[in-house]
Amino acid sequence: MSARFDAKNGAGPAILAEGLVRRFGENVAVSGVDLAVEPGEIYGFLGPNGAGKTTTVRMLVTLLAPTAGRASVAGRDVVADPGAVRLRIGVALQEAALDAKQTGREILRLQGRLYGLKRREIDRRLEDLGDLIDLGDALDRRVGGYSGGMRRRLDLAAALVHNPQVLFLDEPTTGLDPVSRAKVWEEVRRLNDELGVTIFLTTQYLEEADRLADRVGIISGGSIVAEGTPEDLKRSVGQDLVVVSTRANGSGGLRNGTVDRLRGLAGVDRVEARDGELTVATNDGSRIVGPVAAALEDSGISVERLTLRTPTLDDVFLEVTGNHMSPDEEGER
């Protein structure tokens, strides 16, 4: 047992997981996750579909028993003391189960009563959350007629009615239009800044993790493969990247000494070749672009596109897993 696990209530991390594992039959969905989220942090859990994000969250919010390992949230063990954990957390999962026949206000009041709040306290809280809910008159209409964005905002408000210490958001902006997405981001930041709520947020959007999270854990195949502040993670890949798409067929077509030649150029830190794409990491991109282009021409490599950019979290993902996070992310930003 770790010393951190014995931390008294209120001290220690807001979320702590040690060797958390969840199997479904033969399938290992989560294979040994360790993490510590400090009070007041926004922690971004970033990974592609099927990486194990939802399964991890379901264990942390006491909806699913771990196969092995342990976790505590707000100082309470999720297996030994699930009731105490539930009182202290708010949860907005991907599939919000909202009763279509109820109005938004009825749903929020019911939620408040489930947590033992008095009607007056609930109404005051709804007023505080007014900016977030931003539903206007629709708050008194049945949720059956709500748009996806409206449902998501209502669900977020429902997770906050009882003023939780730790808020879990599972892919809070998946499927939202850009305006609704920006609104959710703004609200998450405000909750964190003004109310000090610790936020654990899963996402498959690089930009979301980059812009919102104080710290990011990248999950792939059930385990965390990289963790740090977005800045540190990106800097670990390099200051600047020169990315070259070539007509060479597969990385085999790029061997012929090309990679070695690029590695030999002054100012080049690292060169990777994958599927006809070359990535050159350097501290001074503008100085290196010309020599890279010249070296490729000398090697008889036909260049389709050459881009100079700063690293993204997808470059971090590519570096640690060998794959892009999603094909759509290639070339994003």
Ligand SMILES: Nc1ncnc2c1ncn2[C@@H]1O[C@H](COP(=O)(O)OP(=O)(O)OP(=O)(O)O)[C@@H](O)[C@H]1O
């Ligand atoms: N109830 C279940 N029974 C069997 N396998 C499951 C179950 N829930 C999840 N899995 C499997 O566990 C793995 C991780 O799934 P999980 O939903 O945690 O990933 P995720 O990162 O949240 O992905 P998504 O973004 O699609 O929600 C997947 O291979 C998934 O098929």
